[in-house]
Amino acid sequence: MTNFRRENLGKGYGMHKSAKIKEIVQETENVKTFILDFESDSKPGQFVELWIPRVDEKPMSIAYSDGKELWVTVFKKGPFSSALHEKKVGDLLGVRGPFGTHYTWEPGQRLVMMAGGYGAAPLYFLTQMALNDGCKVDFVLGARDKENLLYVERLKALDGVELNIATDDGSEGHKGYNTEVLEKLIGEAREGKGFKVICEGNTCRREEVTVDPIDKVYSCGPEMMMKKVSDMCFEAGITAEVSVERYMKCGHGVCGQCSVDESGHRMCVEGPVVDNETARKIKEFGSYHRDSMGKIHNF
Amino acid sequence: MNLETDFCGVKFSNPLVVASGVIGVTGASMKYAVEKGAGGVTTKSIWMKEHKGHPCPIIVANEHYMVNAVGLPHGGIESGKHEIEEYQKNQPAPLIANIVATTGEEFALTAEAVSEMNPDIIEVNISCPNVEDEFGRPFACSKDDAADVTAKVRAKTKLPLVVKLSPNVSNIVEIAKACVDAGADGLTLINSLGPGMVIDIDMREPVLANKVGGMCGPAIKPIAIKIVYEVHKALPNVPIIGTGGVTNGEDAIEMTMAGATLVGIGAGVFYRDIDIYGLVRDEMIKWGQDKGVNSLNKLRGTAVK
Ligand SMILES: Cc1cc2nc3c(=O)[nH]c(=O)nc-3n(C[C@H](O)[C@H](O)[C@H](O)COP(=O)(O)OP(=O)(O)OC[C@H]3O[C@@H](n4cnc5c(N)ncnc54)[C@H](O)[C@@H]3O)c2cc1C
Ligand SMILES: Cc1cc2nc3c(=O)[nH]c(=O)nc-3n(C[C@H](O)[C@H](O)[C@H](O)COP(=O)(O)O)c2cc1C
Numbered sequence: 001m002t003n004f005r006r007e008n009l010g011k012g013y014g015m016h017k018s019a020k021i022k023e024i025v026q027e028t029e030n031v032k033t034f035i036l037d038f039e040s041d042s043k044p045g046q047f048v049e050l051w052i053p054r055v056d057e058k059p060m061s062i063a064y065s066d067g068k069e070l071w072v073t074v075f076k077k078g079p080f081s082s083a084l085h086e087k088k089v090g091d092l093l094g095v096r097g098p099f100g101t102h103y104t105w106e107p108g109q110r111l112v113m114m115a116g117g118y119g120a121a122p123l124y125f126l127t128q129m130a131l132n133d134g135c136k137v138d139f140v141l142g143a144r145d146k147e148n149l150l151y152v153e154r155l156k157a158l159d160g161v162e163l164n165i166a167t168d169d170g171s172e173g174h175k176g177y178n179t180e181v182l183e184k185l186i187g188e189a190r191e192g193k194g195f196k197v198i199c200e201g202n203t204c205r206r207e208e209v210t211v212d213p214i215d216k217v218y219s220c221g222p223e224m225m226m227k228k229v230s231d232m233c234f235e236a237g238i239t240a241e242v243s244v245e246r247y248m249k250c251g252h253g254v255c256g257q258c259s260v261d262e263s264g265h266r267m268c269v270e271g272p273v274v275d276n277e278t279a280r281k282i283k284e285f286g287s288y289h290r291d292s293m294g295k296i297h298n299f
Numbered sequence: 300m301n302l303e304t305d306f307c308g309v310k311f312s313n314p315l316v317v318a319s320g321v322i323g324v325t326g327a328s329m330k331y332a333v334e335k336g337a338g339g340v341t342t343k344s345i346w347m348k349e350h351k352g353h354p355c356p357i358i359v360a361n362e363h364y365m366v367n368a369v370g371l372p373h374g375g376i377e378s379g380k381h382e383i384e385e386y387q388k389n390q391p392a393p394l395i396a397n398i399v400a401t402t403g404e405e406f407a408l409t410a411e412a413v414s415e416m417n418p419d420i421i422e423v424n425i426s427c428p429n430v431e432d433e434f435g436r437p438f439a440c441s442k443d444d445a446a447d448v449t450a451k452v453r454a455k456t457k458l459p460l461v462v463k464l465s466p467n468v469s470n471i472v473e474i475a476k477a478c479v480d481a482g483a484d485g486l487t488l489i490n491s492l493g494p495g496m497v498i499d500i501d502m503r504e505p506v507l508a509n510k511v512g513g514m515c516g517p518a519i520k521p522i523a524i525k526i527v528y529e530v531h532k533a534l535p536n537v538p539i540i541g542t543g544g545v546t547n548g549e550d551a552i553e554m555t556m557a558g559a560t561l562v563g564i565g566a567g568v569f570y571r572d573i574d575i576y577g578l579v580r581d582e583m584i585k586w587g588q589d590k591g592v593n594s595l596n597k598l599r600g601t602a603v604k
Contacts, residue, residue: 296378
């Protein structure tokens with residue numbers, strides 16, 4: 001990362017590049033995906049800083065990039081995201097990045113994605129990259145209800161992905177938290193076998209299948225969900241990576257705003273993606289965070 | 300080369316300190332900078348009451364300079380106290396508490412409250428705009444205002460007192476003298492320069508949300524060197540924290556030769572990440588070895604004639 005900086009100083013590093021919005025996809029009532037003309041060497045788990053002049057600049061996870069275009073999937077919340085939702089195809093945004101650490105995997109592994117909220121977007125990017133490396137992926141997607149599920153159709157279109165859905169109200173898939181699905185997956189992997197529902201026409205049957213061990217679990221979404229995933233993986237002895245998001249401003253590790261206790265690591269540089277061992281040493285993970293003034297708030 | 304440095308009676312294992320506003324938001328982040336080689340740390344400017352700061356972008360930078368308009372965000376005195384206490388658990392290196400306020404009275408109150416937290420040194424940031432003045436001129440731009448704030452803070456603290464001055468004046472030596480006469484034990488030179496502006500020509504807009512911001516980083520080093528030199532020449536017994544554009548060992552040696560006792564590094568973190576403190580320390584040691592200089596103390600002010 002230090003080398004990345006040295007190599008790119010003098011080539012615009014630290015300045016914005018302007019990116020044209022190529023396409024806008026309405027995902028749900030409050031979520032849009034923006035496809036930007038933006039060349040980068042981005043990896044899943046990294047983020048960009050998006051700038052709308054006279055509004056603000058905010059960190060956004062990279063939802064996909066093929067090197068030439070870059071996607072971000074954005075929830076409409078406050079002033080910045082609302083202003084972004086007003087943008088039209090052809091409008092320009094200022095972009096800096098990519099910044100931060102990324103998810104890691106080995107070819108041929110069995111991976112489990114634990115996604116909540118906009119976490120589905122970066123984990124979709126990770127899933128695509130891992131599939132290219134011959135990995136098998138169980139994608140566990142959680143949301144309040146059916147209407148708020150993100151990326152379902154895109155995930156269904158991928159070969160080599162088992163999609164598991166959990167909704168709080170049971171309007172689609174498992175009724176309850178997606179961590180309950182993870183519990184089942186971990187149990188089956190431990191047993192080495194599980195059941196699969198196979199449907200032909202209107203008749204469905206359960207069939208016993210052999211289940212491979214889980215090599216790694218990835219989590220992105222609400223912090224309490226990630227904390228639960230972190231605990232479960234620790235107890236089950238499974239390697240995991242989580243994305244620890246804190247209030248970020250500069251993206252360079254200079255302003256100190258996103259430092260966590262007690263390592264002092266800056267989540268825009270030494271994060272947001274950290275391995276579970278590191279996450280478990282972050283005292284505030286799943287407990288509290290600091291706002292734009294550095295004041296502490298509990299989750 | 301031995302880098303141990305005494306500043307106002309406080310011992311530093313090396314002269315490199317984290318400049319205010321960089322990294323120092325939390326106790327843990329300041330400890331991290333010490334782990335990475337800093338000889339001491341400065342807190343972000345502490346306000347009595349919480350202070351919002353500017354929207355983003357707060358920083359724009361390239362290989363030559365950084366322009367920043369963070370807007371002094373801070374959670375207020377209780378938040379400052381919490382972070383200082385966290386740092387002081389197994390305190391790894393001296394702590395400089397930087398304070399800011401908009402009136403002389405508020406500076407005095409803040410200094411009193413912060414002194415109770417037992418930092419090693421108090422640094423008074425008088426280089427921010429003074430809202431009492433209708434033109435928004437910083438206290439550091441007038442020798443009378445600067446002396447007035449210094450005297451008010453002096454009355455409230457027994458700690459070593461350092462005043463941080465602005466380079467945006469024509470009479471820095473006069474202002475430095477006024478602060479010392481009013482009770483300052485040392486001076487930090489310099490706060491950021493300008494302000495400056497960067498326009499993004501594609502977006503056709505100033506980049507910083509605040510439009511203008513303080514310049515720092517490599518481009519301002521010659522100005523920082525010149526100011527440290529001038530003030531050291533005029534006040535050879537007043538210790539200086541030389542800050543501005545230092546990114547490598549040679550810069551730090553140069554700052555020392557101009558008369559600095561401690562050397563602050565802020566924007567340097569952009570150029571070499573937080574490792575910069577250890578890297579600069581090692582480069583200074585290597586320079587000393589190569590040149591046969593065994594103590595930094597022998598270099599201080601040697602260029603000042
Ligand atoms: C690494 C990272 C990746 C992110 N990825 C996405 C993404 O893919 N999609 C998405 O919709 N959002 C993402 N966010 C959150 C996003 O940056 C903003 O929080 C959000 O757009 C709110 O801004 P606002 O002005 O609309 O709302 P506001 O009302 O200003 O903020 C709403 C809440 O968002 C949080 N927030 C605001 N600003 C920041 C900031 N600079 N850094 C961190 N948190 C902040 C605060 O907790 C605040 O209470 C990400 C944040 C981080 C740190
Ligand atoms: C991001 C940033 C934030 C800063 N915030 C403060 C601050 O809160 N208080 C202060 O006295 N100086 C602040 N400064 C000024 C620095 O402490 C320093 O005086 C100046 O940047 C010159 O040194 P440099 O070139 O090494 O950065 C800030 C500088 C930067 C880059």
